Amino acid sequence: MGCDGGTIPKRHELVKGPKKVEKVDKNAELAAKWKHCALSQEKLRRPIVSCDMGRLYNKAAVLEYLLDKSAERPNTEVVVHIRGMKDVKELNLTDNPEWEGEGRNTKGDRYEDMHCSMFICPVVGLEMNGKHRFCYLQTCGCVFSDRALKEVKTDICHKCGDSFKEEDVVVLNGTKEEMEKLKERMDEKRAKAKTKKSKKTKVAETASKPSDLKEGPTQPSSDGKSLTENDAESSQTGGPSGSSIAPKGATASATKRSIQKMEEKSEVFKSLFTTHSSAKRTKDQTSNWVTHTPYHF
Template sequence: MGCDGGTIPKRHELVKGPKKVEKVDKSAELVAKWKYCALSQEKLRRPIVSCELGRLYNKDAIIEYLLDKSAERPNTEAVVHIRGIKDIKELNLTDNPEWEGERRTAKGDKYEDNCGMFICPVVGLEMNGKHRFCYLQTCGCVFSERAMKEVKTEICHKCGDPFKDEDIVVLNGSKEEVEKLKEKMEERRARAKTKKSKKSKALETVSIPSEPKGETQSQQAGTAEESSLQNGAESNQSGSAGPSGSSTSSQTIKTSTKSTSKRSIQQTETSEAFKSLFTTHSSAKRTKEQTSNWVTHTPYHF
């Protein structure tokens, strides 16, 4: 039953006040960002990639997402802006010599969250969320923000490739920094679209003038044929207007060719053996008595 034996309820037990806002453990949040994939929530393992917003992913998880975007995943909002492999960059990370992996916490006498898997190759700071880190989009090398400020150069400290301030992307930045990175990403994509449109227009302008050249060549060829036909007609007219001897000779040549074409083989001066090969020869002609009708003994032929 309760409330027996002289117990007196207190006010906070009878009146329900406003619920307290649950606070997120900062250490757990840092571990989730810096040691787990933002898409699959699995532990980060090489090869590790990052997007233009500075989030960390396993490359295998991103490839699976790109191959099948229709599959249901818990954290698809973190990868909506990724259209293809070109939108991610594989990171060139420096291993931490003090990191022992899963063996470190086998006994349970050490705290794993304070130690990072990777470090800055210039300053030696651990990449565990307590220090700000960034990477270069040109080469993918990762450095701490302190190293970039203390050693100001236009060449990568690790591989020596040149870079600009625009190529620096902060890893796991704040909301304001993520919004700025989104604006930069949209500007880059807009520039890329304009460049593609300009290239396509340039190709069109190059291909269009080539067509009139072909037309002019065909027109020139047509005019040349017309001129040759006109010249031939004029020459025929001049020949007909010439002396009668030339016209008569041409007529005799035509008649001779016609007579030779109509003349039979039996009238030519060839041997009798050659003439006997043709049906017009006398040996090929037979009388009705010599000819016989075609008779088939059986209607079947095998």
């Protein structure tokens, strides 16, 4: 049984076996992670930011997502944990001097190295292409390779000189296990921030409330009204000077003294007030009431 040309087909050409599982090229996968934004899938361009999970984003893409979360975008599950710009940190990256740009192989006559990266480690010089483990500091945003942090152990940033702790080191594009640890750390950090905010609000509420008067427990009076201890003592002793209690019919005006009757005051001082005799006028001296309108002036 042959074809028109006299060829005989083989068994593997007639019998189809199971389909082979397509394997993802590791070089392409690394290039997608380290050269493209995790949200918009566009090429990384400055300014570049990273979240607590260690993913890389274009700052413009994160801003667009936060301004309009209702818009339909792909890969939105990657940025669900980002609530605002405080949840991301702008990275302080070091340029690679050997990077010639994206248009270096437009003619197709040159070998294109997939592992060549735009950024390198400023201490060791390793390229940030996914082959080596890289980290960034949440305090200043500087990016280093894990080898540099292990070889040169210090609590001060190698690039800017700011101090940091081990908790401030975040792995970029880590494994699943590392991502889970970073997520647990992020949840603990946010829980502590909530407790601090609740404490601050409680302190602010207590400070904003008016200070309670320092009064003792109330005591019922004969009229059925409650009196404090201070009022009760003053009513019994007749005030601080020990004078007798004033009658109920007495008014507050009876206790006031007229300035004109004060002998210790001079006549010049008394003449400043309208109760002085010089300020009083007769009916002939007083004028009629006149109202001025805006058109008068």
